[in-house]
Amino acid sequence: GAGVSQSPSNKVTEKGKDVELRCDPISGHTALYWYRQSLGQGLEFLIYFQGNSAPDKSGLPSDRFSAERTGGSVSTLTIQRTQQEDSAVYLCASSQGTVKNIQYFGAGTRLSVL
Amino acid sequence: GDSVTQMEGPVTLSEEAFLTINCTYTATGYPSLFWYVQYPGEGLQLLLKATKADDKGSNKGFEATYRKETTSFHLEKGSVQVSDSAVYFCALTGMDSSYKLIFGSGTRLLVRP
Numbered sequence: 001g002a003g004v005s006q007s008p009s010n011k012v013t014e015k016g017k018d019v020e021l022r023c024d025p026i027s028g029h030t031a032l033y034w035y036r037q038s039l040g041q042g043l044e045f046l047i048y049f050q051g052n053s054a055p056d057k058s059g060l061p062s063d064r065f066s067a068e069r070t071g072g073s074v075s076t077l078t079i080q081r082t083q084q085e086d087s088a089v090y091l092c093a094s095s096q097g098t099v100k101n102i103q104y105f106g107a108g109t110r111l112s113v114l
Numbered sequence: 115g116d117s118v119t120q121m122e123g124p125v126t127l128s129e130e131a132f133l134t135i136n137c138t139y140t141a142t143g144y145p146s147l148f149w150y151v152q153y154p155g156e157g158l159q160l161l162l163k164a165t166k167a168d169d170k171g172s173n174k175g176f177e178a179t180y181r182k183e184t185t186s187f188h189l190e191k192g193s194v195q196v197s198d199s200a201v202y203f204c205a206l207t208g209m210d211s212s213y214k215l216i217f218g219s220g221t222r223l224l225v226r227p
Contacts, residue, residue, distance in 0.1 A: 035215070
């Protein structure tokens with residue numbers, strides 16, 4: 001597609017349930033990033049992929065969070081046993097490379113944990 | 115570690131007023147600096163960038179100059195429009211982790227007709 005696509009745009013879930021958030025990067029972009037935007041913490045880096053590998057997972061807040069990327073394209077961010085503090089907007093971005101390359105962002109998935 | 119500090123909002127201006135949003139950073143060496151904008155209901159969009167000292171980034175009438183001596187990257191626009199109402203984020207990528215955007219807290223701008 002023309003831009004980074006994320007789905008769903010909104011997700012409401014109950015505490016303790018698992019959720020999966022999907023990101024379709026711009027075609028041909030080798031690097032993919034996940035960020036989280038929350039009221040208390042602002043915009044935080046979560047994880048980055050180069051191809052299907054994740055050289056830096058340091059921003060994942062706990063072991064309930066995981067992400068994978070397949071075929072050098074689509075990525076899924078999974079949150080297990082969701083907690084209320086996981087409520088945030090999850091943003092995905094992609095870029096052609098990583099060194100001084102512009103990151104293009106999707107519109108995000110707004111997650112609400114009740 | 116690397117960090118970005120930007121002025122708190124909201125900033126409320128009348129149309130055609132001059133805009134300055136202050137941004138300072140802490141980083142080793144020479145980071146790359148960015149301004150991103152988030153319009154209501156939309157994702158982040160790159161507004162402008164600068165990758166070395168004294169570079170000036172510009173786009174859509176917005177400008178920012180990379181000042182190494184003051185570790186600043188202030189955003190300016192000479193005459194704002196109602197359509198500029200959005201949240202503006204200053205960000206950097208450091209030399210050690212050039213893939214990771216580190217954002218400021220964001221500044222909401224509201225332009226009144």
